Amino acid sequence: MLKELESYLKSKITNKRNYAIPKIWVKGYEKIYGDIFDEKNGIYYVDPYLFFSKVISYILEKSGNIDYSKPLSHIKRETNSNWIKQAVIYGSLPRMTSAFNHKGFGTFEEIDILGYKESGTFLKMIALLLYLKSFNINTLYLLPISKTSNLFKKGSIGSPYAVKNPLEIDECYHDPLLESFNVEDEFKALVEAAHILDIRVILDFIPRTASRDSDIIREHPDWFYWIKIEDLATYNPPKIKELPFKIPDEKDLEIIYRNLEVRKHLKKFVDSPNKLNPQKWEKVKSMDGNILVNIIKEFGIVTPPGFSDWVNDTQPTWDDITFLRLYLDNPIASKNYVSETQKPYILFDVIKASKFPGEKPNTELWEYLSNIIPSYQKRFGIDGARIDMGHALPSKLQEMIISKAKDYDPSFVFIAEELEMKNDEKAKNDGYHMILGNTWYSVARREKFYKLVEETSVNMKLPFLSCVETPDTPRISAREFGDKLKFLATFLLYFLPNGVPYINSGQEIGEIQPMNLGLDNTIWGKTVLSPDDEFYGKLAFFDHYVLHWNSPDNSISDFLKSLMKEREKYKKFINEGYFKYVYFNYQDGFLANYSYWIDDKGIIIVGNLDLSWEREFEIYLNETYGKQINVSTIKLWKKDGEFPIFSHNNVIKMKLAPGDFALIKINI
Secondary structure (H helix, E strand, C coil), X not given: CHHHHHHHHHHCCCCCCCEEEEHHHCCCCHHHHCCXXXXXXXXXXXXXXHXXXXXXXXXXXXXXXXXXXXXXXXXXXXXXXXXXXXXXXXXXXXXXXXXXXXXXXXXXXXXXXXXCECCCCHHXXXXXXXXXXXXXXXXXXXXXXXXXXXXXCCCCCCCCCCEEEEEEECHHHCCHHHCCCCHHHHHHHHXXXXXXXXXXXXXXXXXXXXXXXXXXXXXXXXXXXXXXXXXXXXXXXXXXXXXXXXXXXXXXXXXXXXXXXXXXXXXXXXXXXXXXXXXXXXXHHCCCCCHHHHHHHHHXXXXXXXCCCCECCCCCCECXXXXXXXXXXXXXXXHHHCCCCCCCCCCHHHHCCXXXXXXXXXXXXXXXHHCHXXXXXXXXXXCEEEECCHHHCCHHHHHHHHHHHHHHCCCCEEEECXXXXXXXXXXXXXXXXXXXXXXXXXXXXXXXXXXXXXXXXXXXXXXXXXXXXXXXXXXXXXXXXXXXXXXXXXXXXXXXXXXXXXXXXXXXHCCCCCCCCCXXXXXXXXXXXXXXXXXXXCCXXXXXXXXXXXXXXXXXXXXXXXXXHHXXXXXXXXXXXXXXXXXXXXXXXXXXXXXXXXXXEEEEEEEECCCCCCEEEEEEHHHHHCCCXXXXXXXXXXXXXXXXXXXXXXXXXXXXXXXXXXXXXXXX
């Protein structure tokens, strides 16, 4: 497919340079493009057809006589998922990552007056692959790209997690420049281009929920829960005053079901429309237009919004999504508290199906859900998946999802949405290969950060996402002491044992606006931009958003490129070396430290977690190594470069400013 795109783009070249792109997108690769740029006000202007054909031609030159639409593991003949341990991941919401004001004036428009699509597309993501390679990225993780809903939106556009059809790709990613192609062609080309560049592609999948007007409703309304439209205004998760904020245990169920609010809540649920009136349903499902809107008009019922499985969670309802009905009966543990005539309902125990299963699985739905990922594997050759809310799925359904994907590709990687590091062993037993973890939380809290580095990471049973921010958290550059943490935390995390380095789209240019407020944030988190900024108050999960490509923090970008090159040099130490903590002349809980050794060669990682005061200390190499070591050379790498240092009697004397750090290379 990539060759077809190249041929088509070449046939459309006009030599009209009126398509604006950020200079940073092509930094370091200018030679492959030649003289195709006009520069105005720090922005490059190109003929888009020529620009994209040039980048695709460059990528194709690196290809062989291979079908790159297959998973990269098939191409490399791999038989296990160990590649994830070597991954360096870039996380992207493509409609944000590759968005830009291409007309070069005025404000952002989804499609501008020149006909250019300013929101992100797969074609533009192909062009950004070279940019990602400059950071040594070898894995591209995409937030949901499936068809999304425009109903019950939280912003100007639908959330990527409000999936209307999990088997279709959202049309928003089609680029008008490729008028002869469809969005599936373009995604296939993106995966092919990534594979040629030795970049794997991981997608986000959401098997527990759907948009409230899901396409699935038309054929399977009984796979959803329903309430009367007049009850929607008062529909909220019941408050249980007798219980704290928690995921309920079986002993809590009697308290929950005797609660007056819960009893009122249960009465709001009704049968699915096909059961309420089969004849009318046959008529309604054949109507044109939005299926849910038609159901509301004809039946007066609606799919209810989702909510947290934690009792007394302060989060409001999740108005753009609803839960799928995974069991045809009520939870086994709750049956004594519910009438036999109770209509299918949603409550904390129903949501947490992994903990409170029923006796009658919705087997047809389970088959449908477990076949989604194999469909993407066979059509596009994806290499891995993150399972949203996998911890809430019935264990047998989770096993079906994982096993079917692994049957097609034994090297396929599954990432668990597990934020508790202590649950790594459970995730491993469930068949996952990596967890998200909570490093983004720890780095903002000195004692937790120290524990992560000195205790937690080395004892993990699974790799974890080693990240200073995620799409759901505050940006590291916007954190308190972010001016130091954006360097210190990144450095310490990216060398951690069992850590998989992760760059969140925008992190590398110092973006401060979060993409969502889901974790460790408040409503004020979306107001960090200047009020006169075009995207003030906008969240990329719900609104069009353009990263500040024209005003990047080059200090972070340059640091990350340099850091990832250093890490690449010493990845054998990280993956195969002998792990040792560093022996200091004193330790007060502020000097984060660890080291790796292969024979008498080693790398020492040390950072000052005190962001206000410097630390002066000594490193004893013999005690760190565990025996007498003959030291011939010592080099010190910091963000401002590398230089040799000396020791006396195998003792290194050092001083680190607040938030400073160093990579020390012994006999290398």
